[in-house]
Amino acid sequence: MKAEPVNIILNKDFSLDKKFYFISGNEITLIEKIRKLIIERYQKDKGLRLEKIDSLKGFSDEKDLFQDNKIFLIENINGMDEQHLLEAKKNENIYIFVAENSQKIKKIKNIFIKDRDSYLFDCYELSVDSKIKIVNNYLNKNGIEIKENLYWYLVEKLDNRYMFLENSLKKILDLNEKKIILDHLKRLLTTNDSGKEKVFFYLLKKNDEIIKIYRDKILTLADVNEFYYYCKYFCQLIIDCKNEDEYNKNIPKYLFKERGFLINMYKRYNYKKKKMLLKLLRSTEIILRNENNLSLISGLRFLLTIKKITIS
Secondary structure, eight states: OEEOHHHHHHOTTOOOOOSEEEEEESOHHHHHHHHHHHHHHHHHHHOOEEEEEEESTTOOOOOOTTOOOEEEEEEEOTTOOHHHHHHHTTSSOEEEEEEEOOGGGHHHHHHHHHOTTEEEEEEOSOOHHHHHHHHHHHHHHTTOEEOHHHHHHHHHHSOSSHHHHHHHHHHHHHTTOSEEOHHHHHIIIIIHHHHHHHHGGGTTSOHHHHHHHHHHHOOSHHHHHHHHHHHHHHHHHHHHOSSHHHHHHHSOGGGGGGHHHHHHHHHTOOHHHHHHHHHHHHHHHHHHHHHSSOOHHHHHHHHHHHHHHHHO
16 A cells, blocks of 8 residues: 655654565655655664665575574666565564665555555655655744745745755754754755755866865765765766666756766767666665764765776
């Protein structure tokens, strides 16, 4: 059955009582947030140990009588069908499946929608209504007052991608102000946020220029994680598009000034380089999941490795 992603974020008592959790969509930061919340809840409430496996297909969890149940994280759903779920239901483990949206997984998603022992979370960019719910929850929980006109300014300016929105709200909390004024919002939601994204467009500059702009714009752990998701978005666009025409159509319209740079980047990539870029994203994701944050040096190393792959 379907479940609303925002509900699990805002409701700490959201009932996680299913066997299977399928997290999909195209908003990678929201996918990551839901995945993390589910795993942390089961680890805290039931003490389940997390184990990552490549695929449920052909997998058998052999354990002795004294071994604890686990929560399995699965990111490869190729070839999976209802029979694999029926087999998995014979044990007491919990299974989380993560897959970015595509036509290939439509049939599999329908299996989870119909299954009573499953939750399907479709993660897309936040609607205005969802942003309002998140903002209201954050302001009320932290006792922060804001005038109505500034409230709507805040809702409008906040990013539609979850992690970027959450990082902006954290910055408001870091001000340690109970009453928010326009100057606070302008300073936090315009200058700072736009600067991080621009760092990626220095990628083909000399290393000392890249390092300088990175150190000027990326100052905190929140900054580096937000910057990572910007980079991942641009990298994933290169990996997913089959040709230059498809890539050109998928470049966001607001990046019209950077279109030439992005197309130049794409032209440098062949199948081999795309595989190297995908491997880099996966290894960085492992660091992010194991340590919850990327360090400032890890973020810079990630950026310079993208450059190395690009110009090789």
